Amino acid sequence: MAQSKATSIRTAATKVAPAKAQAASTADELVSVLRDTIVSLVRRDGPDLSSRQLAVFLTCYLQEEGHTVRGLAAELNVSKPAITxxxxxxxxxxxxxxKVDPLDRRSVLVQRTLKGAAxxxxxxxIMGEAGAAKKVEKEVRPVRAGRRAA
Incomplete structure (x- = not known):
């Protein structure tokens, strides 16, 4: 019984190891795409946002519900003055x-703009281009490694 339990644990571990390696590889690729995206945003003419500003911006534009300063502060776990x-x-x-909420004048609504959508x-x-470049790089790397082995 103990031996079969140990065998099943080893079998499970051999299945988990490749999944962890794949997850680490995917995370590395995502971080690389993030880096390439941020570098591109910094190099071009246009707004240069801090990570907090970018987090607020993306939260407002990627989540459909109406946003308030109070709600953004709670969601991002930062103070209301930081959101302000x-x-x-x-x-x-x-x-x-x-914009002041017409239904509750104590509340401030955050609105999107055309320039923000652009x-x-x-x-x-930029992220699509960076992701495509990483995908091509990933596909080319094994081919080069195979040629070296031959």
Missing amino acids: RALDRLGELDLARR YLKEIRS
């Missing part, structure tokens, strides 16, 4: 704007 500073910068760049489209394009 991020929104100040996004407002300066016309990537988002704040910026998101640009981010998607």
Whole structure:
């Protein structure tokens, strides 16, 4: 009984190891795509957002529900003043704007802008190009390694 249990544990471990290696490889690729995207955004003419500003921007544009300063602070687990500073910068760049909620004047709604939608489209394009380049690089690497072995 103990031997069969040990065997099943070893069998399970041999199945988990490739999955962990695949997950690590995928994570490495995603981090590389993120790096390439951020480098492209920094190099081009246009807004240069901090990670907090980018997090606020992406949360507002990728999640459909209406956003408030209070809700963004809770979702991102940062203070309301930090969200306000991020929104100040996004407002300066016309990537988002704040509006008093007509139903609850104590609440401030965050609205999307046309310029913000265009910026998101640009981010998607840059990420798509970076992801495609990584995919090509991944496909070419094994071919080169195979040629060396031959």
